[in-house]
């Protein structure tokens with residue numbers, strides 16, 4: 504007698520299907536531009552030299568044991584990661600208004616932040632009282648899943664303008680203005696995933712003005728600090744600016760997956776910035792209570808590696824140059840692709856964008872090419888170049904060895 508299924512089969516995820524197709528493809532020039540992790544110019548994963556050194560030192564240190572960390576994690580890690588994102592001289596840190604908890608990388612930080620909001624955010628003060636979070640259209644696919652799973656409904660706000668292959672700034676500001684006062688908005692701190700399109704500094708200032716006047720909460724997801732521009736401070740600009748306003752409630756999800764190449768080690772933190780030290784103490788206690796039932800205590804090894812890097816002068820300077828190297832390689836691939844399409848091949852640009860400049864203007868790991876789904880289909884099926892149907896490519900998948908081949912196919916389907 505067959506027993507009833509315990510669960511229905513979920514809908515297949517297209518990115519996993521894409522990776523499976525890439526693996527099964529035997530064509531020698533195949534290229535994977537779907538991968539969400541850094542690759543070196545030989546297309547291989549890269550262990551950062553700073554991480555290698557810290558790892559070796561930890562393994563050699565006989566005093567390092569495998570005891571549990573505390574519920575909120577390794578305190579040297581959480582305090583130094585707060586300084587990394589907020590700045591060493593951050594008044595919020597000095598005034599003890601930042602509650603920092605070590606999490607299971609950026610995903611865990613988003614989840615812990617989501618549970619925290621679902622339990623404690625006062626949605627009853629909002630006109631309509633709806634338990635919602637506004638997320639950019641498009642956004643990292645997991646945002647929807649994470650907030651849905653805790654009973655907070657994700658609602659799209661306009662972000663990407665397909666016509667200009669850039670930011671829909673007026674759509675974004677209108678959404679902020681028309682949302683009920685006190686709404687929660689999720690923002691990508693830098694290197695927006697999947698579009699690579701970020702507001703300018705001037706626009707961040709204006710956005711902060713609206714947050715202030717509307718009493719909105721800014722929920723920052725920061726998965727690419729340093730990875731975007733190569734400058735760890737520069738990439739923290741949006742977050743630091745919002746926190747400097749003092750009147751905007753700010754939550755920050757921080758991941759060390761990309762900027763330290765510690766993907767599988769799951770190193771991250773959640774930082775909640777309160778208005779007073781008293782409020783901060785309550786927040787930290789409540790986060791500890793949630794964390795206890797979720798994971799008890801976070802994993803130690805990766806946090807020790809990052810903590811060592813952030814607190815040792817020579818590892819810190821090595822890491823800064825490692826981050827620059829990754830960002831630099833990605834930026835150079837953007838320039839190479841842009842140059843091939845614009846100057847060498849004179850490829851007709853997509854839509855009404857008028858140029859391929861969006862490739863060099865967008866930042867971070869990803870780029871939206873602005874191609875139509877039928878063009879993408881030809882590139883995948885005939886060119887063996889794997890990318891998602893929205894023409895998002897991971898710049899990390901490009902190398903000096905394959906960029907001409909990729910440009911050739913973009914050119915072919917654009918004519």
Ligand code: PLP
Pocket residue numbers: 539607608609610611643691696724725726758759760766771
């Ligand atoms: N947030 C964004 C926007 C991301 O792109 C990612 C990873 O791709 C994450 C969060 C979380 O990644 P992780 O859980 O590996 O830190």
